[in-house]
Amino acid sequence: MKFQDEFRDKRLVQNMAANIRRMSERLKAPVNFMEVCGTHTMSIYQYGIRSLLPDNVRLVSGPGCPVCVTPVGYLDKALLCAADPRNIVATFGDMLRVPGSRSSLMEARAKGADIRIVYSALDAVALAKNNPERRVIFLGVGFETTAPTIAASILEAARQNLDNYCVLAAHKTMPVPMEILTADPDLNLRGYLCPAHVSTVIGGNAYKPLSEKYRIPCVVTGFEPADVMQGIEMLLAQVLAGESRVEIQYSRAVSWEGNPKAQRILELVFEPCDAVWRGLGTLPGSGLAIRSELAAFDAEKVLSIAVADEQENPACRCGEVLKGKLAPFDCPLFDTVCTPEAPVGACMVSSEGTCAAAYKYGR
Amino acid sequence: MCLGVPMKIISREEDTIVAEVDGVKKEASVMLLGEDVAVGDYVIVHAGFAISKLDEEYAEETLRLMKEIFKPEDMA
Numbered sequence: 193m194k195f196q197d198e199f200r201d202k203r204l205v206q207n208m209a210a211n212i213r214r215m216s217e218r219l220k221a222p223v224n225f226m227e228v229c230g231t232h233t234m235s236i237y238q239y240g241i242r243s244l245l246p247d248n249v250r251l252v253s254g255p256g257c258p259v260c261v262t263p264v265g266y267l268d269k270a271l272l273c274a275a276d277p278r279n280i281v282a283t284f285g286d287m288l289r290v291p292g293s294r295s296s297l298m299e300a301r302a303k304g305a306d307i308r309i310v311y312s313a314l315d316a317v318a319l320a321k322n323n324p325e326r327r328v329i330f331l332g333v334g335f336e337t338t339a340p341t342i343a344a345s346i347l348e349a350a351r352q353n354l355d356n357y358c359v360l361a362a363h364k365t366m367p368v369p370m371e372i373l374t375a376d377p378d379l380n381l382r383g384y385l386c387p388a389h390v391s392t393v394i395g396g397n398a399y400k401p402l403s404e405k406y407r408i409p410c411v412v413t414g415f416e417p418a419d420v421m422q423g424i425e426m427l428l429a430q431v432l433a434g435e436s437r438v439e440i441q442y443s444r445a446v447s448w449e450g451n452p453k454a455q456r457i458l459e460l461v462f463e464p465c466d467a468v469w470r471g472l473g474t475l476p477g478s479g480l481a482i483r484s485e486l487a488a489f490d491a492e493k494v495l496s497i498a499v500a501d502e503q504e505n506p507a508c509r510c511g512e513v514l515k516g517k518l519a520p521f522d523c524p525l526f527d528t529v530c531t532p533e534a535p536v537g538a539c540m541v542s543s544e545g546t547c548a549a550a551y552k553y554g555r
Numbered sequence: 556m557c558l559g560v561p562m563k564i565i566s567r568e569e570d571t572i573v574a575e576v577d578g579v580k581k582e583a584s585v586m587l588l589g590e591d592v593a594v595g596d597y598v599i600v601h602a603g604f605a606i607s608k609l610d611e612e613y614a615e616e617t618l619r620l621m622k623e624i625f626k627p628e629d630m631a
């Protein structure tokens with residue numbers, strides 16, 4: 193397919209690797225670059241990008257998978273919604289096997305809870321329309337790529353005057369966690385491969401404050417292997433020149449301004465709020481809450497759902513994996529107790545989770 | 556979950572398109588796209604919505620640059 197095959201060209205990727213190796217000889221110290229996009233993580237493992245890089249150019253995976261950064265307490269709330277037979281819980285497929293404190297949605301469904309997998313948030317709106325006597329609760333998880341689609345579903349439900357559709361929203365937004373990680377001296381990050389699809393919505397400009405404040409190079413990068421290699425090369429070139437700018441490698445899909453219509457719909461429906469990230473804790477202004485004018489569509493307001501004593505499996509090291517401080521292979525449970533069939537942590541569940549990618553494609 | 560797939564629009568009716576990649580067809584909404592998209596355009600489809608239009612000129616430009624910077628004969 194156009195836009196894909198050419199960017200997977202083996203020879204091109206190998207030439208790029210040779211160029212990166214040559215550039216790396218001029219580095220005075222090893223550099224760490226972080227990718228904060230699950231699709232990048234997947235692509236890096238799938239195409240063995242790490243094996244193409246010299247030892248002094250290292251890639252670390254960050255909190256780029258929205259399912260993985262969703263805290264256990266959210267799952268517990270979703271399970272509480274599912275326990276009421278008057279409700280239908282609608283969700284994207286990858287939430288199904290994420291462990292809550294005591295069980296997962298998959299287990300709840302096996303025991304008879306009405307949990308439906310949908311492909312689009314609009315499918316959940318249709319479910320509500322077709323089941324007027326039931327309440328449909330959609331699990332709104334995802335970064336700025338997904339949040340506008342959920343916002344659109346709320347506007348659509350409002351347009352259709354549906355009073356039985358609501359969203360349990362746990363959306364998170366991107367540049368904030370990157371600031372926290374940049375400031376972490378242990379990680380010693382020297383550059384970011386900025387998320388491809390998030391950036392189609394927020395645009396390259398969104399990373400400018402981060403890049404300026406911390407003097408860190410940021411390159412918005414596509415997810416095909418040649419894109420990732422070029423992104424790394426652009427970061428390396430900035431490091432070698434002592435620069436710290438935002439650049440867009442993925443210009444075929446991302447502009448500086450982003451997608452203004454998606455941004456407008458986001459703003460109509462959501463407002464910034466503090467949010468809990470698994471592994472990172474509560475980060476101010478890093479989440480999206482449904483505006484009070486639209487409280488009728490906010491599951492938190494419509495239903496009183498409070499959960500107590502949320503419990504993470506203490507042996508799971510997801511928190512450190514998400515911060516880039518631990519490689520999946522170094523978690524003692526990896527591939528012994530924790531596998532995609534029987535995941536202990538969210539990072540092993542989602543197809544874009546770092547542990548799942550490492551399991552599937554190996555080192 | 557964040558998966559976005561580049562697809563070609565093969566039909567459009569109001570805000571609903573049918574897009575195709577590798578013979579797989581999917582319906583998607585173009586509610587989130589400000590710019591006009593038409594049959595024949597490529598878009599990134601994510602969770603049932605087209606979120607971005609792909610620009611062929613930029614795609615070709617990127618490839619041209621890649622090939623130019625990374626010419627094999629330059630490689631030591």
Ligand code: SF4
Pocket residue numbers: 507508509510511513520523524525526527530531535536537538539540541547
């Ligand atoms: S391997 Fe499993 S238990 Fe270990 S960090 Fe990853 S998800 Fe958690």
